[in-house]
Amino acid sequence: MSHATTDTEFDIIINGAGPAGLSLACSLAGSGLRTLVVEQHSLEDLRCPAADGRDIALTHLSRQLLEQLGVWQRIPAGAIHPIRKAQVLDGTSPYVLDFDNAKFGVDALGFLVANHDIRRALIEQALTLPGTEIRTDTTVSGVHTDAAAAHVQLSGERSVRAALLVAADSRFSQTRRWMGISADMHDFGRAAIVCRMQHERDNRGIAFECFHYGRTLAVLPLRPQLASIVVTVSSDQADAILAQDEHTFSADIRQRFDDRLGEMQLVGQRHAYPLVAVHANRFVARRCALVGDAAVGMHPVTAHGFNLGLRGQATLAAEIRRARAVRGDIGAPAVLERYQSTQRRVTRPLYAGTNHIVGLFTDDRAPAKVLRKLALRFGNHCPPIKRMIANQLIERHAANNLFLRLPFLR
Ligand SMILES: Cc1cc2nc3c(=O)[nH]c(=O)nc-3n(C[C@H](O)[C@H](O)[C@H](O)COP(=O)(O)OP(=O)(O)OC[C@H]3O[C@@H](n4cnc5c(N)ncnc54)[C@H](O)[C@@H]3O)c2cc1C
Numbered sequence: 242m243s244h245a246t247t248d249t250e251f252d253i254i255i256n257g258a259g260p261a262g263l264s265l266a267c268s269l270a271g272s273g274l275r276t277l278v279v280e281q282h283s284l285e286d287l288r289c290p291a292a293d294g295r296d297i298a299l300t301h302l303s304r305q306l307l308e309q310l311g312v313w314q315r316i317p318a319g320a321i322h323p324i325r326k327a328q329v330l331d332g333t334s335p336y337v338l339d340f341d342n343a344k345f346g347v348d349a350l351g352f353l354v355a356n357h358d359i360r361r362a363l364i365e366q367a368l369t370l371p372g373t374e375i376r377t378d379t380t381v382s383g384v385h386t387d388a389a390a391a392h393v394q395l396s397g398e399r400s401v402r403a404a405l406l407v408a409a410d411s412r413f414s415q416t417r418r419w420m421g422i423s424a425d426m427h428d429f430g431r432a433a434i435v436c437r438m439q440h441e442r443d444n445r446g447i448a449f450e451c452f453h454y455g456r457t458l459a460v461l462p463l464r465p466q467l468a469s470i471v472v473t474v475s476s477d478q479a480d481a482i483l484a485q486d487e488h489t490f491s492a493d494i495r496q497r498f499d500d501r502l503g504e505m506q507l508v509g510q511r512h513a514y515p516l517v518a519v520h521a522n523r524f525v526a527r528r529c530a531l532v533g534d535a536a537v538g539m540h541p542v543t544a545h546g547f548n549l550g551l552r553g554q555a556t557l558a559a560e561i562r563r564a565r566a567v568r569g570d571i572g573a574p575a576v577l578e579r580y581q582s583t584q585r586r587v588t589r590p591l592y593a594g595t596n597h598i599v600g601l602f603t604d605d606r607a608p609a610k611v612l613r614k615l616a617l618r619f620g621n622h623c624p625p626i627k628r629m630i631a632n633q634l635i636e637r638h639a640a641n642n643l644f645l646r647l648p649f650l651r
Contacts, residue, residue, distance in 0.1 A: 261533020325446030412538025441503025
């Protein structure tokens with residue numbers, strides 16, 4: 242980048258006011274640090290985010306983190322939907338691998354909240370923070386770091402400077418590229434089509450994950466007769482499915498779901514997302530850290546994406562605060578390295594595990610089909626495995642462990 246015009250001084254510049262960037266801004270509240278969040282969209286877009294069809298499954302850890310940030314309280318109670326039970330089905334078999342909240346001593350396995358409700362709550366909270374500036378309608382158009390600072394070029398020819406730059410600019414992060422950080426990217430050649438549907442029978446708070454042949458279908462409980470639907474299909478079929486009239490689409494989902502919930506009807510629009518998973522090979526570079534999808538963009542099947550993003554930003558915020566408490570350099574390599582090693586220990590196995598699950602459950606060759614059936618039965622009949630999977634879904638123990646290490650969040 243060219244070093245244009247004057248550099249303004251901040252402690253931290255966050256590129257991207259998505260869920261990860263805004264969570265980090267909230268986590269730094271009260272630290273005394275001057276934070277600039279840069280976002281290409283308008284303030285109006287942030288305050289009234291459009292529905293994007295995503296209902297995000299949040300773990301207990303994520304709920305606790307959002308509560309600590311004062312964000313959870315800003316989500317209307319009626320927009321938080323507990324998942325009581327979960328069932329995994331394979332192909333046309335009626336056999337299910339099931340998870341029951343009562344067996345794991347929790348009131349819910351997790352909580353579904355629309356992405357636009359999360360984003361609205363985050364921006365409302367972030368706008369109340371002293372010491373945090375949110376600059377909207379502004380694009381980061383280049384970055385450069387040296388031993389002393391990160392220099393960030395903004396649209397409109399302005400350049401700003403900070404001790405630390407945080408990239409929260411999505412899984413296709415341009416900052417990651419500018420910083421020369423490579424990433425493992427996996428294009429599944431599939432798309433997720435998401436929408437909401439009303440249905441005749443009560444879903445009883447059960448989340449269904451159906452690994453059908455050729456397609457997978459998730460039916461996630463919102464209200465007793467309203468569900469969030471995620472269909473993953475081969476990318477070449479996505480346009481045709483989006484173009485189906487409402488009646489044909491609804492009837493097809495009802496039939497694929499084996500009529501479990503009776504009549505089903507599309508509510509609102511369908512949205513499609515290409516399924517590309519990304520894991521950055523480093524989460525830090527000189528005076529730069531990656532958070533959220535810029536660090537790890539997950540396949541949505543295991544619902545880890547934002548949960549990991551929240552956890553990562555909390556870890557980074559804790560390291561920044563620790564450095565600040567001793568008047569240290571918040572962008573020092575040792576600070577960033579501690580963030581990176583803690584977060585990568587968590588993300589690497591989940592990223593690899595999720596991609597293997599997707600590989601197995603979308604492979605329709607005979608040996609994979611046999612293995613899938615065995616996997617579901619093994620999950621049901623091996624209590625330690627079942628508990629391990631449930632603990633991943635719930636993240637209750639992770640909550641305890643993380644809070645031990647993040648004293649500021651108590
Ligand atoms: C279908 C689907 C279902 C999902 N389900 C779940 C789930 O159940 N549970 C879960 O935990 N996660 C889920 N996720 C993942 C979750 O949605 C993401 O992890 C999360 O939204 C990522 O947030 P982020 O802030 O990292 O990135 P983003 O939401 O992509 O935000 C990036 C922000 O950066 C801004 N930006 C980018 N470049 C620039 C620039 N140069 N200058 C200024 N601004 C810039 C963008 O405008 C945007 O506001 C799902 C994802 C999908 C697609």
